[in-house]
Amino acid sequence: MAAHAEATSSFKLALIQLAVGSDKATNLSRAAEKVREAAQNGSKIVALPECFNSPYGTQYFKDYAEEVPAETGQPGPGAGESCKALSQVARECGVFLVGGSIPEVRKGKYYNTSMSFGPDGALLGVFRKVHLADVNIPGKLRFREPDVLSPGNKFLSFDTDWCKVGIGICYDLRFPELGSIYGLRGCKLLLYPGAFNTVTGPVHWELLIRGLAANNQLFVAGISSAQDLTASYHAWGHSMLCNPWGKVVVSADEKEGIVYGEVDLSEVDRVRSHIPVTAQKRWDLYSITDKTST
Numbered sequence: 001m002a003a004h005a006e007a008t009s010s011f012k013l014a015l016i017q018l019a020v021g022s023d024k025a026t027n028l029s030r031a032a033e034k035v036r037e038a039a040q041n042g043s044k045i046v047a048l049p050e051c052f053n054s055p056y057g058t059q060y061f062k063d064y065a066e067e068v069p070a071e072t073g074q075p076g077p078g079a080g081e082s083c084k085a086l087s088q089v090a091r092e093c094g095v096f097l098v099g100g101s102i103p104e105v106r107k108g109k110y111y112n113t114s115m116s117f118g119p120d121g122a123l124l125g126v127f128r129k130v131h132l133a134d135v136n137i138p139g140k141l142r143f144r145e146p147d148v149l150s151p152g153n154k155f156l157s158f159d160t161d162w163c164k165v166g167i168g169i170c171y172d173l174r175f176p177e178l179g180s181i182y183g184l185r186g187c188k189l190l191l192y193p194g195a196f197n198t199v200t201g202p203v204h205w206e207l208l209i210r211g212l213a214a215n216n217q218l219f220v221a222g223i224s225s226a227q228d229l230t231a232s233y234h235a236w237g238h239s240m241l242c243n244p245w246g247k248v249v250v251s252a253d254e255k256e257g258i259v260y261g262e263v264d265l266s267e268v269d270r271v272r273s274h275i276p277v278t279a280q281k282r283w284d285l286y287s288i289t290d291k292t293s294t
């Protein structure tokens with residue numbers, strides 16, 4: 001880490017709102033191009049959206065699924081093509097890369113899995129979506145990830161040169177316990193690759209991101225794919241970064257693009273000193289327990 005250490009407590013974060021199509025190789029090469037662009041523009045941590053290598057939908061997961069390395073560190077020759085592509089571009093650009101998510105196959109089961117990489121291309125850890133999307137709004141929208149996917153059972157937080165970062169995926173935003181656990185672990189930035197939709201997105205996406213940020217007094221970003229009204233699933237877009245005060249620092253519209261936000265970590269301490277809720281928890285009356293090992 002020392003080689004990348006910065007004297008400042010502030011860094012540039014890039015949220016890549018990628019237009020995802022049906023060709024996996026194209027998705028991977030376009031994602032890598034955008035990571036390069038974000039790095040050239042000074043970003044230190046770069047994040048991709050949920051299901052960035054495949055269209056979003058339970059009907060696609062099995063066809064696009066890959067194996068994900070069981071071990072952290074440099075991916076070996078047997079690693080899947082998405083893992084290799086992400087590791088290579090993270091190393092080439094010298095950035096921390098949160099690789100959105102991809103459908104994963106592991107011992108005959110399927111997962112919605114996010115891989116994060118360090119600036120040397122090493123896999124820092126994986127997060128398998130813990131809460132699977134289960135939405136049924138009659139006449140408007142129905143999709144059930146549990147029909148195809150299994151849930152993950154572990155959380156993922158990792159150190160960067162600036163702060164600890166916690167990872168969730170999309171529907172996980174609806175479960176504030178996860179964000180609170182990351183806050184208790186000392187994370188100051190939470191990244192949620194996601195793909196809310198044109199039914200739930202307009203009201204819930206920003207509300208959930210801002211709520212998580214204000215309640216835990218830390219930075220939260222949601223990274224969506226771009227909207228494609230010709231696809232079977234209409235992603236909401238609107239990738240955004242929210243600060244510890246609960247204010248949206250920067251956000252996208254529905255189109256493809258890169259959203260840049262400055263993460264000034266001194267804001268975490270400032271907000272926590274102005275309104276000390278983080279220190280005022282009544283742990284004598286309630287509890288939130290992290291039952292996972294990493």
Ligand SMILES: O=C(O)CCC(=O)C(=O)O
Nearest residue numbers: 133170171195196197200
């Ligand atoms: O919770 C929602 O409204 C959408 C969730 C979703 O699309 C997902 O988890 O991938």
